[in-house]
Amino acid sequence: MARFTRTVHSDSNIPTGSMADIAFLLLIFFIVTTIFRMEDGLNVILPRAEAGQKLPRQQLVNIYIDLRGDISIDDNLIRMTDIEPILVTKLQENSSTVVGLKFDEGVPYKWVHDCLDQMKRANALNTAFTVEPEKSGS
Amino acid sequence: MAIRKSQRPQEDISQSSLSDIAFLLLVFFIATTIFPTEKGIPLILPGSTSVKKQINRKNVMVITCDQSGAVFIDDQQFAVPLIEDEVRNRIKENPNLVISIETHPEARYDIMVDVLDEVKLADAERISIKMFRG
Numbered sequence: 175m176a177r178f179t180r181t182v183h184s185d186s187n188i189p190t191g192s193m194a195d196i197a198f199l200l201l202i203f204f205i206v207t208t209i210f211r212m213e214d215g216l217n218v219i220l221p222r223a224e225a226g227q228k229l230p231r232q233q234l235v236n237i238y239i240d241l242r243g244d245i246s247i248d249d250n251l252i253r254m255t256d257i258e259p260i261l262v263t264k265l266q267e268n269s270s271t272v273v274g275l276k277f278d279e280g281v282p283y284k285w286v287h288d289c290l291d292q293m294k295r296a297n298a299l300n301t302a303f304t305v306e307p308e309k310s311g312s
Numbered sequence: 313m314a315i316r317k318s319q320r321p322q323e324d325i326s327q328s329s330l331s332d333i334a335f336l337l338l339v340f341f342i343a344t345t346i347f348p349t350e351k352g353i354p355l356i357l358p359g360s361t362s363v364k365k366q367i368n369r370k371n372v373m374v375i376t377c378d379q380s381g382a383v384f385i386d387d388q389q390f391a392v393p394l395i396e397d398e399v400r401n402r403i404k405e406n407p408n409l410v411i412s413i414e415t416h417p418e419a420r421y422d423i424m425v426d427v428l429d430e431v432k433l434a435d436a437e438r439i440s441i442k443m444f445r446g
Contacts, residue, residue: 190331197334204341221422225432226351234350274352279422283377283415286424287443290357299359302352303425 214249216240221279223305229274235264236274236304237289239281245289254288261296274304353425353432355439371408373399375427376444379418383427392426399434411436414444 216238237257238246245252247260264271273293277286293301375395376384383390385398403409411431415424424441431439 194327194331194334197331197338201334201338201341204338208345221425223353223425223429225353225429227354229350229352229354231347231350272354274350277421279420279425281421282417283419283421283424283443284417286421287415287417290441294357294359297359299357300354301357302354303428304350304352305425305429307351 215276216244216246218276218278219280220276220304220306222308223303224308226305226307227302229302229304230272233268233270233272234274235261235271236276239277239285239289241278241280243281243285254285254292257289257292258296261293261298265296265298271298271300273298273301275301276304353428355428355441358440367410371406371410373402373409373411375411375413375431377413377415377419377423377427378444379416381420381423383423392423392430395427395430396434399431399436403434403436408438409436410438410440413439413441415441416444419444 213236215236218238218240235247238244245254245257247257252260261271261273275286275289277289290301293299374386376387378384383392383395385395390398399411413424413427413431428439428441
């Protein structure tokens with residue numbers, strides 16, 4: 175007479191003991207690899223606009239001009255004529271550099287014009303006027 | 313005489329919820345991390361090498377900003393919010409239209425940005441900005 179053998183289910187548990195280690199590893203990895211790019215810049219009030227588009231942060235070089243006429247790139251105070259050589263070196267490092275123009279809303283246009291002139295000379299033609307987003311319809 | 317093994321009570325801290333805590337922290341940091349985004353109005357400048365084109369005056373729409381903040385389209389004063397519709401209508405009439413924004417050197421920068429914003433909202437593609445030399 176045939177005997178029915180009981181099928182033995184093997185234990186199919188995934189060991190969860192090391193789960194905490196994995197989670198902490200991920201946590202520490204993200205904490206360590208997060209770099210905050212801090213740029214103090216100058217104290218400017220950006221103009222408001224609706225047509226703003228997202229700017230690529232990785233390729234962005236910001237030029238600040240405040241109401242006193244101070245100009246800053248990478249937290250260095252510079253003169254207007256220094257913009258061209260700085261941008262030339264920036265473009266050599268990364269040819270797809272986008273220049274973000276962070277001008278105070280109250281600066282006279284001639285400073286903007288001079289700055290654009292320097293950028294044209296440096297062949298830094300990809301620019302964006304950085305603005306404070308304004309909700310459309312408001 | 314037999315020495316009795318002293319029976320110590322087990323002093324384990326339960327580690328089963330450790331992974332929950334770790335994942336909770338992980339999820340919290342992932343959810344609360346905001347990458348700051350910047351917004352701007354993109355514009356490609358003409359380079360020194362680019363060819364200077366002669367454009368028929370009929371195809372140019374001049375928007376002038378003066379130092380007091382007034383905006384003129386072809387010598388007629390306009391309120392800034394009305395520029396968008398005007399530009400849109402003109403482009404519909406003439407798709408080759410070039411919008412030239414001329415700003416007085418003493419005019420505030422935000423006036424020029426306001427005008428540029430309106431022109432961009434009107435889906436204008438051919439924009440030139442320059443300083444007004446009156």
